Amino acid sequence: MRIVLLGAPGSGKGTQAKLMVERLGLLHISTGVLLRNAAKRGTELGLKAKSIIDRGELVPDDIMSDMVEERLGREDVADGFILDGYPRNLAQAKSLDTMLERLGKPANQAIQIDVDLEQLIERIARRAKEQGRADDSGEVVRNRMRVYHEQTAPVIDYYANRGLLTHVLGDGRVEEVLERILSVLNVNHAPA
Numbered sequence: 001m002r003i004v005l006l007g008a009p010g011s012g013k014g015t016q017a018k019l020m021v022e023r024l025g026l027l028h029i030s031t032g033v034l035l036r037n038a039a040k041r042g043t044e045l046g047l048k049a050k051s052i053i054d055r056g057e058l059v060p061d062d063i064m065s066d067m068v069e070e071r072l073g074r075e076d077v078a079d080g081f082i083l084d085g086y087p088r089n090l091a092q093a094k095s096l097d098t099m100l101e102r103l104g105k106p107a108n109q110a111i112q113i114d115v116d117l118e119q120l121i122e123r124i125a126r127r128a129k130e131q132g133r134a135d136d137s138g139e140v141v142r143n144r145m146r147v148y149h150e151q152t153a154p155v156i157d158y159y160a161n162r163g164l165l166t167h168v169l170g171d172g173r174v175e176e177v178l179e180r181i182l183s184v185l186n187v188n189h190a191p192a
């Protein structure tokens with residue numbers, strides 16, 4: 001299974017992806033995690049990315065496509081993956097298609113996790129406290145939301161037009177959201 005997970009900042013993509021990894025044994029590829037790790041290691045790319053992340057902007061497409069292409073080219077991707085945080089605009093969506101076609105591994109499913117704005121803001125505020133992510137507070141969050149609506153939201157239609165998209169309601173307990181996702185994927189529900 002090759003899944004693209006979509007949703008606004010705070011919609012629970014990362015949380016759901018981790019649970020899906022446990023349940024389905026798929027590989028989780030999060031571009032946000034890859035970038036934050038590069039920043040922690042202090043690589044040139046990481047430091048450049050950090051200043052962009054800290055402003056809530058998008059890291060340039062060429063950097064992102066190199067990073068994703070390198071990751072998708074590794075052997076552990078053979079059994080499928082959950083892509084979280086990529087693509088974030090239409091150019092990235094097209095470039096991902098090209099990469100996956102070249103690898104002979106097109107995406108089979110895109111899932112958009114829908115959460116209303118009020119709840120997103122609440123969740124991000126909680127995450128800011130729990131995880132201390134610098135880009136989860138104040139003006140930066142507002143910027144990330146703006147970037148999401150202007151650049152990332154069109155990606156939803158891109159996958160809808162290709163017949164790959166399903167919307168999943170992202171409110172309620174994390175386990176409930178997971179069950180909704182698993183039923184979209186036609187995977188057995190949790191054991192009783």
Ligand code: AMP
Pocket residue numbers: 009031032033035052053054056057058059060064084085086087088092135144
């Ligand atoms: P995330 O953890 O997915 O919310 O990503 C955190 C930040 O990393 C974003 O606000 C962007 O600055 C950057 N980032 C992550 N994925 C991408 C991407 N596909 N394209 C550009 N920037 C990204």
